Amino acid sequence: MLTESGTVAVKPADHKSRIRVVDLETGGNGPNEVCEIGWQDVVLGHDGAWKVDDERGSLLVNPGRAISPETMAIHHILDAEVATAPFWKEVASSVLRPEGGLLALAAHRAAFEQRYCTPRYTGGADWICTWKSALRLWPELPRFSNQMLRYLRMPEGLVHSIGLPAHRAMPDAYVTAHHLRDMLNETTSEQLIAWSREPGLLPRVPSGTERGKGWDRVDVETLRAFARDRDTDVRFSAETELRRRGNAVDVGVVEPEQGTLL
Incomplete structure (x- = not known):
């Protein structure tokens, strides 16, 4: 979440009990520079069950170039909205390396996020790919996109309005976090990390x-x-x-x- 000054404020946490789900939106021109990052934490409760936490948020990012019309048609982020936003290198670490540390970072089709969330910003954190993990845990499902999993599975506790609009960073991370929570309650984080390292x-x-x-x-x-x-x-x-x-x-x-x- 953001403080009144616009900086990122995160709660301290035991790194073994917190996984941060992230989602990026990009500009669609050239190297597809980041124009938004969203996050949603999943935490291990005292009862031994993983839960979706209240810690979530998003930041607009100046991509350093114009956003393509094709990409604006997906996420609807305008050049004027990011013109005065900080650059990726200025905000990435504050989101990806919060106070208290993390067990891992997670994303749906995490290879995309890992292109931008490099070890320079993550400190070499492990990653969980919820797409790869869904293939392993729920192979009977017909489709495995983030939003299809949302409606095929209807995860318990997912507040429909918080998960909207789709194709914006925080709502997408929020939806992914519910898939991750259910995965963690079916198997171990170590297993999810291992699967995520393979194709x-x-x-x-x-x-x-x-x-x-x-x-x-x-x-x-x-x-x-x-x-x-x-x-x-x-x-x-x-x-x-x-x-x-x-x-x-x-x-x-x-x-x-x-x-x-x-």
């Missing part, structure tokens, strides 16, 4: 003639072809299934990665 384990084939099939229904030769895919998550998922069956994984030459949506 995404897709529950189903995302494209092609085998689209929608579980990997266990795909024949070995097709799995070997997927293990040479340009997408890291597809390769990893196919390789994992091959190893599960006791087959050697020989991927050969892999072309540069191309993203896959799920």
